[in-house]
Amino acid sequence: MTKVQDKAISAFVTDVRAALEGQDPNVIADLTDNLEADLMDRQASETDAFQLGNPKLFAQELLASAGLLSVSSADSRAMRFWRGVGSAVWRFLKSVRPAWWVFRGLMAYTLIWFVLLKQEKYIPDNPGAWLALAVMVVVSVQIGRANSRKLAIRLALAVLNIVAVLVAGYWLVGFNQVRDNYQRMNVLFNSGLLLQDGRVVGFAYAYDKNGKQLPMAALKDGNGHLIYQPPASTDLPPALAATVGTALANAISVLNKLHDAIVEISYQDLPEVQSGHVASVQVSYDALGSQHVQLVVAK
Amino acid sequence: MDSSQLLKGVLDTAVLAVLENEDGYGYDIVRRLREAGFADIGDATVYGTLRRLYAAGLLKTYVVPSEDGPHRKYYAVNTQGLKALQQQRGIWVEFATNMSRILGTPNTFSEGKSK
Numbered sequence: 001m002t003k004v005q006d007k008a009i010s011a012f013v014t015d016v017r018a019a020l021e022g023q024d025p026n027v028i029a030d031l032t033d034n035l036e037a038d039l040m041d042r043q044a045s046e047t048d049a050f051q052l053g054n055p056k057l058f059a060q061e062l063l064a065s066a067g068l069l070s071v072s073s074a075d076s077r078a079m080r081f082w083r084g085v086g087s088a089v090w091r092f093l094k095s096v097r098p099a100w101w102v103f104r105g106l107m108a109y110t111l112i113w114f115v116l117l118k119q120e121k122y123i124p125d126n127p128g129a130w131l132a133l134a135v136m137v138v139v140s141v142q143i144g145r146a147n148s149r150k151l152a153i154r155l156a157l158a159v160l161n162i163v164a165v166l167v168a169g170y171w172l173v174g175f176n177q178v179r180d181n182y183q184r185m186n187v188l189f190n191s192g193l194l195l196q197d198g199r200v201v202g203f204a205y206a207y208d209k210n211g212k213q214l215p216m217a218a219l220k221d222g223n224g225h226l227i228y229q230p231p232a233s234t235d236l237p238p239a240l241a242a243t244v245g246t247a248l249a250n251a252i253s254v255l256n257k258l259h260d261a262i263v264e265i266s267y268q269d270l271p272e273v274q275s276g277h278v279a280s281v282q283v284s285y286d287a288l289g290s291q292h293v294q295l296v297v298a299k
Numbered sequence: 300m301d302s303s304q305l306l307k308g309v310l311d312t313a314v315l316a317v318l319e320n321e322d323g324y325g326y327d328i329v330r331r332l333r334e335a336g337f338a339d340i341g342d343a344t345v346y347g348t349l350r351r352l353y354a355a356g357l358l359k360t361y362v363v364p365s366e367d368g369p370h371r372k373y374y375a376v377n378t379q380g381l382k383a384l385q386q387q388r389g390i391w392v393e394f395a396t397n398m399s400r401i402l403g404t405p406n407t408f409s410e411g412k413s414k
Binding site for chain 2: 031037041
């Protein structure tokens, strides 16, 4: 061995030690104390083929095989963290694949219904539609379970999945519209009004077989749920009736207690509001069941 | 399949086996592994493995002075290491027998036992 080669080995070992900087000094000593002698042996054994290589990679290999790479560098720690996150996400997605297969069946059902029958159907509403949906779901699940390795099938499946995602966007928009409509209908139902063929029924009256109107407190469905509450009596509440002839301020204090009432005040020949006396009061109800109070104020 | 990936899983066992009959120093152990057929094994991989096995209490070390060069740190398998090697030998035989059965290749372990 020559002096030049010895120097190269010494320099290499110095570089390896530098690359291990940050490790426990005892660990560095354990890993490199005999390294120079070992490299010299290798040099003697390999002669012309001997190459020292990259000291940083050598140090990484030392740490990895010694089981110490996890505390060696921030880079590898960060990479391992993101690899762990990616792996966890992938495992989660794999575990929910059956749910995607079922949803894909629903998308196929929506698409076929739209293409073949030119109808937008988001949720089945009859036995035939439910059967069609069941068939689509079964086919989609079976394709997913088959998990074919053939490239052509995998490519076709990728295209179908993309189509399913696009249909999902369309489906969600449509479904939201349906849901919004439902919510609007719900509001109307909760307002105590009936719907007849989609139209709001403002009032309902009961008649006997002779055509004579019957007094009616409320309409209830078969389950006992209130579906229509007749408007309250339009008779003037005593407290409001008592305000006639009194100062407007007095009427306003009474009106403030009627939280849901819509108050309309009209002034007769009065230059200023908030003055004068109550000339008359009337109560009425609109189609949505809201109470209106009409107040006429005069000098 | 890359044999270096397989070797990573059994390198501890291979190093312990190499040291079972004769103590050795760093490059000496690398050379013995290469002669045993693991021609591509990196020396840094072996040195790191030696350090790990030593830290795990499976190896002991001693220094042999040298007149014409640096002193040598020799590695030897201790009692704990021999126990571990025996256990790993059993695991390997079972694993290799199962793989041979799956692959339909001759089972040298079973044949050797029956002789």
